[in-house]
Amino acid sequence: MPGRLKWGxxxxxxxxxxxxxxAVTYMLLAPDRRFLLPPPHAIVRVAFLDRANLTELLNALLxxxxxxxxxxxxxxxxxxxxxxxxxQARWIERSLYPYLVVLQTIPxxxxxxxxxxxxxFGLASRVLVCVLxxxxxxxxxxxxxxxxxxxxxxxxxxxxxxxxxxxxxxxxLPAALPAIFTGLRISAGMSVIGAIVGDFFFKxxxxxxxxxxxxxxxxxxxxxxxxxxxxxxxLGVVVFWFFGFVxxxxxxxxxxxxxxxxxxxxx
Amino acid sequence: xxxxxxVSKRFAEGTLALADVNFAxxxxxxxxxxGPSGSGKTTLLHVAAGLQRPTGGTVRLHxxxxxxxxxxxxxxxxxxxxxxxxLLLELRGLPRQERRRCAAEAIELVGLADFARHRPxxxxxxxxxxxxxxxxxxxxxELFLLDEPFGALxxxxxxxxxxxxxxxxxxxxxxxxxxxxxxxxxxxLGSRVLVMSERPGRIxxxxxxxxxxxxxxxxxxAADFTALAREIAACLAA
Numbered sequence: 001m002p003g004r005l006k007w008g009x010x011x012x013x014x015x016x017x018x019x020x021x022x023a024v025t026y027m028l029l030a031p032d033r034r035f036l037l038p039p040p041h042a043i044v045r046v047a048f049l050d051r052a053n054l055t056e057l058l059n060a061l062l063x064x065x066x067x068x069x070x071x072x073x074x075x076x077x078x079x080x081x082x083x084x085x086x087x088q089a090r091w092i093e094r095s096l097y098p099y100l101v102v103l104q105t106i107p108x109x110x111x112x113x114x115x116x117x118x119x120x121f122g123l124a125s126r127v128l129v130c131v132l133x134x135x136x137x138x139x140x141x142x143x144x145x146x147x148x149x150x151x152x153x154x155x156x157x158x159x160x161x162x163x164x165x166x167x168x169x170x171x172x173l174p175a176a177l178p179a180i181f182t183g184l185r186i187s188a189g190m191s192v193i194g195a196i197v198g199d200f201f202f203k204x205x206x207x208x209x210x211x212x213x214x215x216x217x218x219x220x221x222x223x224x225x226x227x228x229x230x231x232x233x234x235l236g237v238v239v240f241w242f243f244g245f246v247x248x249x250x251x252x253x254x255x256x257x258x259x260x261x262x263x264x265x266x267x
Numbered sequence: 268x269x270x271x272x273x274v275s276k277r278f279a280e281g282t283l284a285l286a287d288v289n290f291a292x293x294x295x296x297x298x299x300x301x302g303p304s305g306s307g308k309t310t311l312l313h314v315a316a317g318l319q320r321p322t323g324g325t326v327r328l329h330x331x332x333x334x335x336x337x338x339x340x341x342x343x344x345x346x347x348x349x350x351x352x353x354l355l356l357e358l359r360g361l362p363r364q365e366r367r368r369c370a371a372e373a374i375e376l377v378g379l380a381d382f383a384r385h386r387p388x389x390x391x392x393x394x395x396x397x398x399x400x401x402x403x404x405x406x407x408x409e410l411f412l413l414d415e416p417f418g419a420l421x422x423x424x425x426x427x428x429x430x431x432x433x434x435x436x437x438x439x440x441x442x443x444x445x446x447x448x449x450x451x452x453x454x455x456l457g458s459r460v461l462v463m464s465e466r467p468g469r470i471x472x473x474x475x476x477x478x479x480x481x482x483x484x485x486x487x488x489a490a491d492f493t494a495l496a497r498e499i500a501a502c503l504a505a
Contacts, residue, residue: 152341159316159335160358170357174345254344254386 035222047227057212057224061231064208067123068195068239071130072188078131079138079187080180086139087146087172088164104136108194112201121204129198134187141183145176178255181247188239196232209235268294268410268442269315273324275467276310284310286467287324292459294409295440297480299453301503302463308446309338311468312412315444330410334403334441338415340395342387342402348374349383352401359406373401376435393424400432411443417452429455430484437481450500454492455482462502472502 018040025039038046047053082100086093108129115125149172157167199210207215209232216225269292276285284307292298302308313319314326316335342351352370361369374383377397387395396416403411417425433456436443447453453460454476462472474495478486486492 150339150341152337152339153343155318155337156335156341157358159318160355162358166358170354171343174343177345251345254388256388 035220038222038226043223043226043230046223053224053227057209057227057231060207060209060212060228061235063206064192064195064199064210064232065235067126067198067208068130068188068191068235071127071194072134072184072191074127075131075134075138075187075191076184079135079183080142083139083142083146084168086143088168093143100136100139103132108133108197109201112198116202121202123205125202126195126198126208130191130194133194133197134191137186137190138180138183141179141186142176145179146172148179149175178247178251181243181250185240185243185247188243189236192232192236192239268292268296268329269444270327270329271311271315271324272327274311274314274321274326275323276307276314276319277322283467285314285321286469288468288470290461290470290473292442292444294442297436297443297445297456297458299445299447299457299460300463301447301450301453301460301499302468303465303503304448305466306463307466307468308448308463309414311463312414312444312446316412328410330408330442332406332409334406334408334411336396336399336403336411336413336416338418340387340399342395342398344387347384347386348379348390348398351387351398352405355402356405369405370401373404374398376404377401377431391424392420393428396420396428397431400435404435408441411441411445413443413445415447416445418447425452426484430482432456434481437479450496450503451487454496454499455487460499462499471505472499474499 022039025034025037029036082096086096112129115128119125153171157171196210199208200214203211209228213228216228271288271290274285274288277283300308314321316333349370352373353366356366356369374380377400379397417428429452445456457476460474460476461470464471
């Protein structure tokens, strides 16, 4: 597809949104109420072109990103271990899965105060929130991937007397890679949200982007508030895109999902 | 080489798939088994390979060098042709050098030397089947169990692979049990054809095929070939 066609439509949508934004700011809002929706150029000027403001935002973003990354790393290690254990024996799956579902369905905000109680309001609790929200997609997708190996492949390995370990390493894990990356991509986005939510709730320690959002809200610093929201969503997008890209690089040579769809956009 | 005496197989849910199957094959014999679908042909091969246990009778297999070719080529999509052909040797713990050499030899034998670095998805159905054959060949099997290996292929590819298999059999003289629902294929490849009944599967016909391997597609039009095929088809329909 030529570049113009690929980038044209989303840029057009962006232009329309910005136009509506300006229209609302200058045509609907009275000048004394414009802080509710400052115009885009004001956000850029105040938040991104002012060195002090920008530094504050970027430091907070970096902190939130590191917390999200640590949480995601732990969730990946724990989640894959759990999924592998469950794939090896039904009784392990039957024992663990219900609690994972419960963990997934408890609103995370209900648990956050407890974490504060137990682990204090520092880094540990914030990371734990990320682990909690990122765990389930990794477990569920990895388990699905490990289980979806074709029967005929299992028969091949059985026929040649492959042991559990060999079967796991040479058959199940490679076959599960696309599903693992799908889980990772979802979890990475969730982890970023977890970092911001934890931050927002604990409101203590070095400020991450969540704390800044709260501070800007209290001080009615609308331009910075908008900048913080934009940066946190950008972080989510970048992380989502990054794991999509890595997953594609790893599985592109062989997996269907990585192939160009046939018949779509072929003109 | 392989001997079935009074073998029956009933599945857990109650279906009787095989009932009193008896036959014995000599080393270097190519036995085709032809039967209607659902007659238990695949079950018979599974039982022979030890993938399933018979519920009655005994199976005697006088070699552990068995190659099994599934109807699905069962290639691992993330491995290259070379990697797929090496798999079974890898499972047996052979050193890398030796694996490489054996696999390269087998790939050469099925005529895919130029495609060793390709992944399965870039190959045609017939080529994938040849990779699957090459993978089994690396074990230098004394007995090949072939479960409708060409069932999913188009007529032309089927015929070409049939000729190649006959050539391989002519030079290597392994024993083979081929399961198929095509009478022509059964006669073209087999040195002997067994006919199975509808479920529960029993052997209801046993025919010698008087042609030497390797066979050329020309014999498909020979009078004695068509006569034998007609006789087997009649037995199958009865």
